[in-house]
Amino acid sequence: MSLPRTDTIVTYADGDIASSGTVVHVEAVGDRLAVVLDRTAFHPVDPVWPDQPADQGVLTVDGVEHPVIGAVVGASDGSRLYVGDAPVRTGTEGWAFVVCHLLEPSASGASVVEGAAAQVTVDPLVRGALSAGHTACHLASLALNEALAPLWSKEVPLDGRGNPNFDQLAITESRILPDGSLDTYRIGKSLRKKGFAAADLSERLTEVEDFANALLAEWVASGAAVSIARAGDGLGERRAWRCELPDGVVEIPCGGTHLRSLAQLAGVRVGLELLGVEGALELRMTTAATPAA
């Protein structure tokens, strides 16, 4: 058994939903079989920041289709393969980051062995809906940052459009859903110390929501191009969502999948909800994307 020493080449960044590759490693993990290919179009979930769920689809080896029942980022330092539980962040130097396609163990009795040729086929509808949801999620975060900008009184890190980066400073969880997303932000003592007027948010919530939705409508109407900027195609390479918004190009670090253009959307709207949770405020932003007909 040889451990993978190089990153899986991933082709989903350009929107690929099918790929051909070679099996480079097969390993039993619990009651699953983890299969690593040299290249794949299959987007895995990253357990370190599990915003976008894994693709759905099949792995075909020797004419036999094996349903992929999960896909997760794996990592190896040469001593063992960590499947979804790497002790380092994706991209850490000295490690190989790989897509682990999880199959039923019965696939091991078949021809799914190292060196075999394998075809990956991703469900296009699931992928399309998640890509729309992920692109909408990034737009929503930028719109929220601008809508909340007047509530900051101190200098804090800015987003790619020059607004205080509330999204980055306060986010605790992001979930990409089919045609939408759910983002959770914590507004506690540390954010107030950084100059965020948390006490004013409640009464201005509708105003903030309306402002964000107006911006989103403008951006969707622009039909701006979307692409993935990247240094390379290895899973561990840095990638960024890049959108050519009317007031300038903006980038957000991101390992997910996206639309190619905002023209693929008919609309994006956010809903905001403020809750008191354990001595702090929790802001929940629900984003809904409507695909263009």
Ligand SMILES: [Zn+2]
């Ligand atoms: Zn992202």
